Amino acid sequence: MKGGSVFKKIIYSSYFLAVIPAILVICFLTPLGTRSRLQVEQVDKASSINVYEDLNSDSISEVVRSGKGLPYYHILVLNNDMQVYDQWNLPDSINLDMSDFFFGNFNHNKYKEIYIFTHKDDSLFLNINEFFDPKGIKSNHIYITKIRVINGKVTSIIWPAGFFDTNGDGKDELFFSIQTGFGVEPRRIYSYDIVNREVKTSPLTGVITQFPKMFDADGDGRPEIFGLTGASGNSKTWFPFTDWSSWLMVFNDSLKLKFPPVEFPGLTNQLETEAYVKDSFKGYVATHITGSADTSVLKPRIMIFSLDGKMIRERLFSDLGLKPYSNIVVLKNRNTDRIYLVSNNIIELNNNLEVIKRVNSSFNSAIRTYKVDINFDGEDELLIYSQDEKKLVIFNADLQKIAEANLKGTEQIFRFSHYSSKDHVSKIFLNAGGGYGYFLMLKSNYYYYLGYMVYPGIYILFLAFIILIKRINTLQVVQKESLNRRLVTLQLQGIKSQLDPHFTFNTLNSIASLIYLEDRHLAYDYMNKFTQLLRGLINDADRIYRSLGEELEFVTAYLDLEKLRFGAKFNYEIILGAGVSQREQVPKLVLHTFTENSIKHGIMSKTEGGLLKIMAEKDKDYLILSVEDNGIGRAKAEGQSTSTGKGLKLTSEFFDILNQINKKPIRHFIIDLHDEKGDSLGTRVEVWVPVED
Numbered sequence: 001m002k003g004g005s006v007f008k009k010i011i012y013s014s015y016f017l018a019v020i021p022a023i024l025v026i027c028f029l030t031p032l033g034t035r036s037r038l039q040v041e042q043v044d045k046a047s048s049i050n051v052y053e054d055l056n057s058d059s060i061s062e063v064v065r066s067g068k069g070l071p072y073y074h075i076l077v078l079n080n081d082m083q084v085y086d087q088w089n090l091p092d093s094i095n096l097d098m099s100d101f102f103f104g105n106f107n108h109n110k111y112k113e114i115y116i117f118t119h120k121d122d123s124l125f126l127n128i129n130e131f132f133d134p135k136g137i138k139s140n141h142i143y144i145t146k147i148r149v150i151n152g153k154v155t156s157i158i159w160p161a162g163f164f165d166t167n168g169d170g171k172d173e174l175f176f177s178i179q180t181g182f183g184v185e186p187r188r189i190y191s192y193d194i195v196n197r198e199v200k201t202s203p204l205t206g207v208i209t210q211f212p213k214m215f216d217a218d219g220d221g222r223p224e225i226f227g228l229t230g231a232s233g234n235s236k237t238w239f240p241f242t243d244w245s246s247w248l249m250v251f252n253d254s255l256k257l258k259f260p261p262v263e264f265p266g267l268t269n270q271l272e273t274e275a276y277v278k279d280s281f282k283g284y285v286a287t288h289i290t291g292s293a294d295t296s297v298l299k300p301r302i303m304i305f306s307l308d309g310k311m312i313r314e315r316l317f318s319d320l321g322l323k324p325y326s327n328i329v330v331l332k333n334r335n336t337d338r339i340y341l342v343s344n345n346i347i348e349l350n351n352n353l354e355v356i357k358r359v360n361s362s363f364n365s366a367i368r369t370y371k372v373d374i375n376f377d378g379e380d381e382l383l384i385y386s387q388d389e390k391k392l393v394i395f396n397a398d399l400q401k402i403a404e405a406n407l408k409g410t411e412q413i414f415r416f417s418h419y420s421s422k423d424h425v426s427k428i429f430l431n432a433g434g435g436y437g438y439f440l441m442l443k444s445n446y447y448y449y450l451g452y453m454v455y456p457g458i459y460i461l462f463l464a465f466i467i468l469i470k471r472i473n474t475l476q477v478v479q480k481e482s483l484n485r486r487l488v489t490l491q492l493q494g495i496k497s498q499l500d501p502h503f504t505f506n507t508l509n510s511i512a513s514l515i516y517l518e519d520r521h522l523a524y525d526y527m528n529k530f531t532q533l534l535r536g537l538i539n540d541a542d543r544i545y546r547s548l549g550e551e552l553e554f555v556t557a558y559l560d561l562e563k564l565r566f567g568a569k570f571n572y573e574i575i576l577g578a579g580v581s582q583r584e585q586v587p588k589l590v591l592h593t594f595t596e597n598s599i600k601h602g603i604m605s606k607t608e609g610g611l612l613k614i615m616a617e618k619d620k621d622y623l624i625l626s627v628e629d630n631g632i633g634r635a636k637a638e639g640q641s642t643s644t645g646k647g648l649k650l651t652s653e654f655f656d657i658l659n660q661i662n663k664k665p666i667r668h669f670i671i672d673l674h675d676e677k678g679d680s681l682g683t684r685v686e687v688w689v690p691v692e693d
Helices: 002-011 014-027 045-049 449-498 501-516 520-539 548-569 592-603 634-640 646-659
Strands: 036-042 051-053 062-068 073-078 084-090 102-104 113-120 123-129 138-146 156-164 173-180 188-193 198-201 209-215 224-230 245-248 262-265 270-278 281-289 301-306 311-316 327-333 336-342 345-349 355-360 368-372 381-386 391-395 401-406 415-420 426-433 436-444 545-547 570-576 585-587 610-619 622-629 667-674 680-690
Touching (some): 002 014, 014 449, 051 415, 051 426, 073 113, 084 113, 138 188, 156 209, 156 224, 173 209, 209 270, 224 245, 245 270, 270 327, 281 327, 327 368, 327 381, 336 381, 501 520, 520 548, 548 570, 548 585, 548 592, 548 610, 585 646, 592 622, 592 634, 592 680, 634 667, 634 680
Parallel strands (some): 036 401, 570 610
Antiparallel strands (some): 036 436, 051 062, 062 073, 073 084, 102 113, 156 173, 224 270, 245 262, 281 301, 327 336, 345 355, 381 391, 391 401, 415 426, 426 436, 545 585, 610 622, 622 680
């Protein structure tokens, strides 16, 4: 029993009751901020084209930019203070829509090279400059292949893939792909042997490999090459692997196919491929997206393939609650790969394509995704940008939002580069296109942990609310009990006032006189009325209300006893108006108090002809009870009476207490009646009792 009492005491305590709603609210709260604050510094339009790279391994980034002078295009290299190291002039045209410059270190020394593709008419050239090494490679105008030019406009795009030493000479080859619109040549993956100045290509196909990636998917120490393929429908169907379909297509570093390509028919379809290594599994994960109105093509889905191109499992985007256009991202985290799909939500999937985690992406519009090591911890973060919403959001591999910022960008693919100042302050530089450039730096949000104060704050608010409700409830109970005690007191005082010794003795004397006069029947009748009166007082002692019929019955018994005492000195009438039901509930003694007062102070001062009228009428939601006498009036009665008016005071107080409980108040009025000359004609008391319909 003691344990049960303690348990009840705990669960009914305010401290425990506040826990439940506080936990429910906290569970549905959106994040109260991020651990990091993204500091965004916008640069001027001229600086927005800068790219930052540490070319000489001194841990300080150089500034690299391209431009056009007379007569040459050039690459300019500057230090942190924007002082020029040197300028690399190029004889051919730089077209940043065709190819931007990039960096590598093919000979694995302390100096990086700058690479840029240029063109002259339809001829594509590679240019390499190991800028800070006086003995390093400086090669211009290396012919690669013919590219597509229509009406003087280049329609080819070069996508760098990476570097790898294929022939084992200690020097890496450069790998890249060429995308061509409105034609087929050249649609290949290329490698260039910088030492031997030799170009190798993959077999000619109708397929474009965009955004090529190099990754050792099978763990043999040599990379595979793959990317995004799209069904643009530009080539003839007789080409191998027509671009009227998208294809799962993987090459080795010798630019030979690893397995027969897997076809996904349908115009405007896209297939994006990522390497995926998880535990003992090695293979590929791919997403198939369709923009075609052809309902016979495959629906958007995600698939896992083995190293030899066999599909292991798949799931539709619709089954995952995602929009048809969802981006796939594979992040390496703690030496294992993690799969994410990004659209209206971000979901993480396991090897079985089951949802591990789902969070809101914070976007309602088209987005682009990027993988960038924004905090320089050696692992990439997931960056999501919406041009429509002009918002950049950063998530870590655990899908925790670590930063958010508003910035303007274009549809151009963002370019990120690592900036390290001479003071060794590291930032990410973002070229967002259209003259928009930003330095991004994550800083600790020192106010983040203050957000946790919201949680105890929520608990304290609920605790204070519950304590307040309990206090109000306690006060209401105390007030109610006080009213009840006062009502009981008033009831007892009312009973006491009705059992006035003078009235009781006079009544008994009157009954005794009847017995003496041997009028036994009348004496018995009046004795019944007296006992009825006493029984009504005692039986209704604990009642506040009773029916109008019971009240009239009590008053009638009282008036009959008074007539026994005073004989024909007065008469009375009881009149019920139309629609009045004797079942209406009225306060106990509401008529008796005023009836007694009228007889005692009004009618008894007359020698004869006294008349008392008791009336009940219905007026909408009120019952109007009136007691009217033709006595001497209140003015004369005050001069003759020795009464303290205690009965009227008790009645008024009784009504005041009831009005604290009732929705509508009980109202009562005492009206002096006069004739045209102003002489008193008596008194009328009206009591307006609210009744329910």
